[in-house]
Amino acid sequence: MDCVGFLQWALPRMGMRWKGFRKVRRQVCRRIRRRMAELGVEGEPGYRAYLEANPEEWEVLRRLCRVTISRFRRDHGVWQALEEEVLPELARLAEPPPGAAPGDRRLRAWSAGCASGEEPYTLSLVWKLQLEERLPGVRLEILATDVDRAVLDRARAGIYERSSLEELEPEWLQAGFTDVEGRYRIRDHIREPVELRRADLLRELPPGPFHLILCRNLLLTYFDESTAARVLERILDLLVVGGALVVGSHETLPSSRSWPLVPWVGGEPIYRKTD
Numbered sequence: 001m002d003c004v005g006f007l008q009w010a011l012p013r014m015g016m017r018w019k020g021f022r023k024v025r026r027q028v029c030r031r032i033r034r035r036m037a038e039l040g041v042e043g044e045p046g047y048r049a050y051l052e053a054n055p056e057e058w059e060v061l062r063r064l065c066r067v068t069i070s071r072f073r074r075d076h077g078v079w080q081a082l083e084e085e086v087l088p089e090l091a092r093l094a095e096p097p098p099g100a101a102p103g104d105r106r107l108r109a110w111s112a113g114c115a116s117g118e119e120p121y122t123l124s125l126v127w128k129l130q131l132e133e134r135l136p137g138v139r140l141e142i143l144a145t146d147v148d149r150a151v152l153d154r155a156r157a158g159i160y161e162r163s164s165l166e167e168l169e170p171e172w173l174q175a176g177f178t179d180v181e182g183r184y185r186i187r188d189h190i191r192e193p194v195e196l197r198r199a200d201l202l203r204e205l206p207p208g209p210f211h212l213i214l215c216r217n218l219l220l221t222y223f224d225e226s227t228a229a230r231v232l233e234r235i236l237d238l239l240v241v242g243g244a245l246v247v248g249s250h251e252t253l254p255s256s257r258s259w260p261l262v263p264w265v266g267g268e269p270i271y272r273k274t275d
C-alpha cells in the first residue's frame with residue numbers, strides 16, 4: 001500500500017476527506033514516514049496494523065494530518081470586500097457589552113483555525129489602518145482559536161518571514177510591523193484586539209455571539225461532508241442574524257441541507273446569516 005492508498009483508508013476514519021489533502025499530500029506523507037521510522041514499523045501496511053492494535057495512535061495521526069499553511073491577506077478580494085462593504089455594515093450591528101456606556105460598541109469576530117495569526121492579524125490591520133477612524137465608537141474584538149499549540153505559540157511571538165507578508169502593501173508593512181533582523185514583528189497596537197486561545201473545533205466552540213466568523217481552509221476543505229455539516233450548524237448558532245460567515249475561496253457549503261445564509265458580495269465566499 002502506498003501513502004496515498006493509506007490516506008484514502010485512514011482519513012475517512014477520522015472524519016476527513018482525501019480530496020482536501022491532494023495538494024498537501026507530500027508534506028503529510030513525509031511526516032507519516034518519519035513517524036513510521038520512529039515506531040520501527042514496516043511500510044504503510046505495518047502502520048495500518050499498528051493503528052488497529054493501538055487506538056491511541058489515531059490522535060498522533062490526526063496531528064500529522066494538520067495543515068497549518070497561511071499567509072497575510074490570503075485571498076485579496078475577500079479582504080477588500082470585508083473592508084469596503086462587510087465590516088462597515090457589520091459595525092451598525094455592534095452593541096455595548098453589558099454594563100458599558102452606550103457609546104462603547106463592540107464588534108466581535110472569531111477566526112476559527114487561525115494558524116500562526118496571519119488571519120486575525122490581517123483583520124486587525126484592516127480595522128486599525130482603514131476603518132477605525134471612519135467608525136468612531138466601535139471597538140473590534142477578535143478571538144482567534146486553533147487546536148495546534150505550536151502555531152498558537154508562533155502567533156503569540158508574532159514574528160514573520162517576508163514570504164508570508166507578500167500580499168501586503170508596503171505602507172501596511174510599515175504601519176503594522178517592526179523590522180527584527182530581517183524578519184517582521186507585529187506592532188503592539190495591531191496585536192491588541194486579538195485574543196489567542198486553544199480550541200478544537202470538533203469538540204468545543206467558544207462562547208458567542210459573533211458578528212463575523214472566519215472559517216477558511218479548514219472545516220470545508222479537510223473534513224468530510226457529515227462532520228463539516230454538523231460543526232457548521234453549531235458555528236452558525238454563534239453568529240448573529242445579519243452577521244457574516246467567510247469561508248475559503250475554494251470551499252463550498254455542505255449540500256446535504258439548506259443553510260440560513262445568502263451570498264453577501266458577488267464572487268466572494270462571504271455569506272450573510274438570515275433569520
Ligand SMILES: C[S@@+](CC[C@H](N)C(=O)[O-])C[C@H]1O[C@@H](n2cnc3c(N)ncnc32)[C@H](O)[C@@H]1O
Binds near residue numbers: 066071118200217
Ligand atoms: C490551512 S490552516 C488555515 C489558516 C487560515 N484560516 C487561513 O485560511 O489562512 C488550518 C488551521 O486549522 C487548524 N486546525 C486543524 N484542525 C483543527 C481543529 N479540529 N480545531 C481547530 N483548529 C484546527 C490547523 O492547526 C491550522 O492552523
